[in-house]
Amino acid sequence: MTALLHGRCPQLAVSLPHVPLGDGPTPVFELPGVADGASVWCKDESGFGSGGWGGNKVRKLEWILPDVHRRGARKILTVGGLGTNWGLATALYAREQGLHTAIALIDQPVDDHVREQLARLRRSGAALHFTRTKGRTVASAPWLFLRHTRRGRRPYFLPAGGSAPIGTLGYVEAAFEIAEQVSTGVLPEPSHVVTAVGSGGTAAGLALGLRLAGLERTRVVGVVVNDTLRLDAYSVVTLAHRTERLLRDRGADLPPARLAPGDVTMVRDWLGPGYGRTTPQARAAHRLAEGGGWLRLEPVYTAKAFAATLAMAGDRRLGSGPVLFLQTHGPRDEDRGAGLARKHDDAAE
Numbered sequence: 001m002t003a004l005l006h007g008r009c010p011q012l013a014v015s016l017p018h019v020p021l022g023d024g025p026t027p028v029f030e031l032p033g034v035a036d037g038a039s040v041w042c043k044d045e046s047g048f049g050s051g052g053w054g055g056n057k058v059r060k061l062e063w064i065l066p067d068v069h070r071r072g073a074r075k076i077l078t079v080g081g082l083g084t085n086w087g088l089a090t091a092l093y094a095r096e097q098g099l100h101t102a103i104a105l106i107d108q109p110v111d112d113h114v115r116e117q118l119a120r121l122r123r124s125g126a127a128l129h130f131t132r133t134k135g136r137t138v139a140s141a142p143w144l145f146l147r148h149t150r151r152g153r154r155p156y157f158l159p160a161g162g163s164a165p166i167g168t169l170g171y172v173e174a175a176f177e178i179a180e181q182v183s184t185g186v187l188p189e190p191s192h193v194v195t196a197v198g199s200g201g202t203a204a205g206l207a208l209g210l211r212l213a214g215l216e217r218t219r220v221v222g223v224v225v226n227d228t229l230r231l232d233a234y235s236v237v238t239l240a241h242r243t244e245r246l247l248r249d250r251g252a253d254l255p256p257a258r259l260a261p262g263d264v265t266m267v268r269d270w271l272g273p274g275y276g277r278t279t280p281q282a283r284a285a286h287r288l289a290e291g292g293g294w295l296r297l298e299p300v301y302t303a304k305a306f307a308a309t310l311a312m313a314g315d316r317r318l319g320s321g322p323v324l325f326l327q328t329h330g331p332r333d334e335d336r337g338a339g340l341a342r343k344h345d346d347a348a349e
């Protein structure tokens with residue numbers, strides 16, 4: 001499918017290539033009666049792309065992987081926790097595109113899920129470097145670059161979660177989809193779009209894309225679920241500015257988005273004790289979504305973001321709505337049985 005961004009800016013088709021890995025638009029539907037009469041809708045990204053990863057990883061990779069080729073790199077160097085979904089999705093999708101991946105892994109509490117992720121990471125063929133802490137990862141960066149440079153080709157670096165400007169384009173594209181869904185009448189114009197924030201690219205891409213698509217009144221609400229990175233309105237809008245600069249540098253002819261930190265709302269009240277640690281509100285939101293048969297949430301990102309959506313929509317902190325919850329979808333262990341990881345697992349066994 002042609003990227004909506006290319007439809008708008010045909011001059012980007014060569015300078016900013018896109019590889020379709022999933023089918024948009026992802027569905028939107030109302031969640032009646034979930035928040036004391038407030039109008040709550042969902043954009044369900046769980047079916048985007050193969051492998052059960054959902055939009056959050058795959059939309060970013062649709063722009064990143066062709067850019068790696070365009071720069072002539074053969075290897076991606078990225079970073080994540082020991083159980084990184086981002087690192088695993090990157091390794092598997094990159095492999096499909098003939099690229100290698102190296103991952104610097106930072107310690108996190110090890111449970112069964114993390115052990116299984118590590119086993120999958122090993123089977124993915126990625127080179128794994130156990131750098132353990134953020135400080136040691138930064139200190140090892142020159143060595144890692146050198147170690148993965150082959151015949152003068154340096155690895156292509158991606159920060160945690162793929163939240164570089166190039167990955168952020170994935171959610172500019174999703175915002176264009178939202179605008180099309182509004183214009184075709186399948187979605188009422190949302191007053192707010194609520195998303196989980198782990199590394200900032202999703203929120204930044206949405207904020208920029210909604211502006212560029214003319215949905216000036218729709219505000220992005222980021223529910224911060226990660227306390228290991230600076231994630232505030234300033235850092236998210238800075239990433240949006242860098243993404244806008246990337247578009248112009250590559251030749252896009254676009255009106256200025258003029259985003260300012262006051263244009264996005266970041267909330268931290270649903271983080272609880274920290275990244276990856278659940279809360280009673282997240283557990284309740286998870287039960288409600290699953291009990292209603294609407295959504296399959298996971299505990300780290302989407303259950304906290306849905307809990308925030310219900311609370312803020314319910315007490316009218318988000319005005320009269322409609323509020324659009326973005327189901328970014330993080331695969332659980334059983335989801336991966338159906339897709340790309342399984343394909344590679346089988347090949348490795």
Ligand SMILES: Cc1ncc(COP(=O)(O)O)c(C=O)c1O
Nearest residue numbers: 161198199200201202328329330
């Ligand atoms: C399921 C899910 N939702 C949301 C996010 C947050 O996206 P971002 O890292 O772009 O802030 C992530 C990030 O890892 C995720 O896995």
